[in-house]
Amino acid sequence: DGGITQSPKYLFRKEGQNVTLSCEQNLNHDAMYWYRQDPGQGLRLIYYSQIVNDFQKGDIAEGYSVSREKKESFPLTVTSAQKNPTAFYLCASSTRDGNTEAFFGQGTRLTVV
């Protein structure tokens, strides 16, 4: 089946630790995105990548980092600098031209204690 796989579904970490969220897609899409979803806030863009080895900051990039070494993969690292990391994180992919919809993964719920 074609789609986007995020892992793990639930993640717990101690405060001060970095944590990396996985996102893999087999849709052959060039563009990939990371969003953060908080209740009442909608989805806010963290980082996006239009092509391998290239990525741009979104609206709330502080405290996060990404890499795009392979077309299929776009991991997100939540660093200890992120002041409020507990949230639901969604990965998405799409074609680069923007004239199709984005497809979303199941999400990772990160809880920092």
Next chain:
Amino acid sequence: AQSVSQHNHHVILSEAASLELGCNYSYGGTVNLFWYVQYPGQHLQLLLKYFSGDPLVKGIKGFEAEFIKSKFSFNLRKPSVQWSDTAEYFCAVTLYGNNRLAFGKGNQVVVIP
């Protein structure tokens, strides 16, 4: 600043009632418009989209939306809701040829049997 606005974050209605969710955007230029739905425990999925042509768009599960360019709006409607329509609904916008999706804050819809 460019933005997407959704009002009435929480909507509660009975089965068979009609639903209308408002979406306004502040982007200039040609836009692509989307409504996504997130059912409890499921991933975000596309309800419908508008790129060009007939401004009245039909989506899945009996939903439709109307693009009114003069009002910068893309309101979602369903004439008669079911309990299974309980979900969170998000309006999203991209500028034509640009794949960066901007989301509204969402509408949490609860349908009472």
